[in-house]
Amino acid sequence: MTESIQVNNQTFTMHCSGALFWEEKSTLIVSDIHFGKISHFRKHGAAVPQKAIQKNFMLLEAIVTQFKPKSICFLGDLFHSSMNTEWNLFEDWVAKTTAKLVLVAGNHDIISPLKYEALNIEVIQEIVTQGFLFTHHPEERKGLFNFAGHIHPAIKLKGSGRQILKLACFYKSDHQMILPAFGEFTGTFLLQPTREHEVFVITKDEIFKIDIASSVI
Structure with a gap:
């Protein structure tokens, strides 16, 4: 369910949900x-079950319960667009969360920062600390290791039986x-x-590093 790596003598633990600790x-x-x-x-007619709305909140709560973080950093696109009924669910989740919350704003984050600040959520453009750069869009900046999102990375894997899987991944x-x-x-x-990349694919219950030379198509 987790896999840990060292970056700049710091430990980062990847979770199969896509979260990083x-x-x-x-x-x-x-x-x-x-x-x-x-x-x-759903508003525009897509046949998505109502209960699917709760899944993100339930998963996020499960991760917080597991790691018990002192702070949570959202690397952008926390909300997809303008406010809707899910904002009320988000407010309820925030009210139960004791961790400090920070949002590194992404291109989809169009809700007013004042709404977040009212919930004691700090909204910023980037974080630079201890040789690390945290952004929404991937960036290259000399002397800094960048953690970012935005891309929604995935790769295709080939199996011995000619089967092909498309899996989300941590892309390093x-x-x-x-x-x-x-x-x-x-x-x-x-x-x-x-060969210069390390790729950790995620499934519902597992995360594992792949052999790029033999697995990727």
Whole structure:
């Protein structure tokens, strides 16, 4: 269910949900939840079950219960678009959360920062600390290791029986890690890793590093 790596002598634990936990800072890092997207789809006639709305909140609560973070950093696209009924669910979740909440604003985060500030959620453009750069869009900045989202990374894997799987993943290079989208119904974007990348694919219950040379198509 988890896999840990070392970056700049710090420990980061990847969870099969797509969340990342910075052990030394007790910080949970989550990207691209896209709250409100399911309600948006339903409003426009998509046949998405009502109970699917609760899944993101239940999963997020489960991760918080497991790691017990002192702070939670959302790497952008916390909400999909404008406010809808899921904002009320979000307010209820925030009210039960004791961790400090920070939103690194993404391109979908169009809700007024004042709404977040009313919930004691800090909204910022980026975080730079201890040689790390936390952003929504992936960036390259000299001397900093970048954690980002936005891409919703995934790769295709080939099996011995010619079967093909498309799986979301943590996508790492020497200077950057792109987190998978945390939310349900967010979609993915296929990437083509090279031998310079480390790829950790996620399933519902597992996370594992793949052999790029023999598994990726």
